[in-house]
Amino acid sequence: MKLGKLETRELIDDSAMNESYKTLRTNLLYTSDLKVISLTSTVANEGKTTTAYYLAKSYAELGKKVLLMDCDLRKGSLKKFFTVKTRVSGISEYVSGQSKDFIYQTDVDGLFVVLSGKKPPNPTELLSNSSFEKMLEALKEEFDLIIIDTPPMGIGADATIIGRNVDGVLMVVRNNFVSKKSVKKVKDDLVRTGSKVIGVVLNRIEKHQSDYYDYYGYY
Ligand SMILES: Nc1ncnc2c1ncn2[C@@H]1O[C@H](COP(=O)(O)OP(=O)(O)OP(=O)(O)O)[C@@H](O)[C@H]1O
Numbered sequence: 671m672k673l674g675k676l677e678t679r680e681l682i683d684d685s686a687m688n689e690s691y692k693t694l695r696t697n698l699l700y701t702s703d704l705k706v707i708s709l710t711s712t713v714a715n716e717g718k719t720t721t722a723y724y725l726a727k728s729y730a731e732l733g734k735k736v737l738l739m740d741c742d743l744r745k746g747s748l749k750k751f752f753t754v755k756t757r758v759s760g761i762s763e764y765v766s767g768q769s770k771d772f773i774y775q776t777d778v779d780g781l782f783v784v785l786s787g788k789k790p791p792n793p794t795e796l797l798s799n800s801s802f803e804k805m806l807e808a809l810k811e812e813f814d815l816i817i818i819d820t821p822p823m824g825i826g827a828d829a830t831i832i833g834r835n836v837d838g839v840l841m842v843v844r845n846n847f848v849s850k851k852s853v854k855k856v857k858d859d860l861v862r863t864g865s866k867v868i869g870v871v872l873n874r875i876e877k878h879q880s881d882y883y884d885y886y887g888y889y
Pocket residue numbers: 681682711713714715716717718719720721742745747821822873874882
């Protein structure tokens with residue numbers, strides 16, 4: 671069952687940004703059979719949540735029914751993109767059986783959102799729970815596309831666990847922020863643990879370097 675409507679709240683007002691995500695979306699559309707995508711990064715603050723939000727919105731604008739999920743149960747930062755006035759139920763409440771209603775509509779047609787909910791004492795365990803997997807299976811029936819925000823790879827096993835339960839993982843890499851070696855290691859770790867890395871989004875490129883965003887597909 672759907673709960674109330676959340677209003678979107680964009681933090682960076684930049685049409686170039688929206689345009690760049692359309693390009694990313696177009697590139698991804700050529701990657702076949704992607705129904706569930708997760709985003710991760712090497713360290714914190716590389717732009718996962720921002721990328722997840724704009725990418726989901728841009729698919730919704732294409733007429734798809736999109737679910738944007740905050741599976742960063744430790745931090746739960748997707749809510750910063752929405753005006754949330756009351757306490758909301760999220761993944762923690764659903765997976766732990768406290769609430770059955772956790773999907774919110776948004777003011778963007780076709781864009782639905784699931785927030786992380788109350789920070790659980792054991793995020794990794796919660797995500798390893800079979801009811802998390804079952805939840806994803808059920809949601810797949812209802813949505814054209816599911817985009818999942820996760821913590822960085824360096825923090826617990828959360829992103830690894832989610833990565834192997836989805837169709838493809840997008841790595842967000844902030845420009846001039848982490849060494850190539852670390853990024854390569856994280857990519858290798860993802861592949862080794864059973865994830866399919868579908869691409870790397872290079873975030874925060876200076877305007878003169880190119881556009882804001884670039885996309886390099888691995889496959
Ligand atoms: N392309 C961009 N241009 C300008 N600012 C950006 C861009 N992408 C992200 N930011 C800013 O960088 C900060 C980190 O972004 P975001 O929260 O999306 O990263 P994250 O990888 O999800 O971080 P965390 O690991 O803490 O979850 C935010 O303040 C966000 O507004």
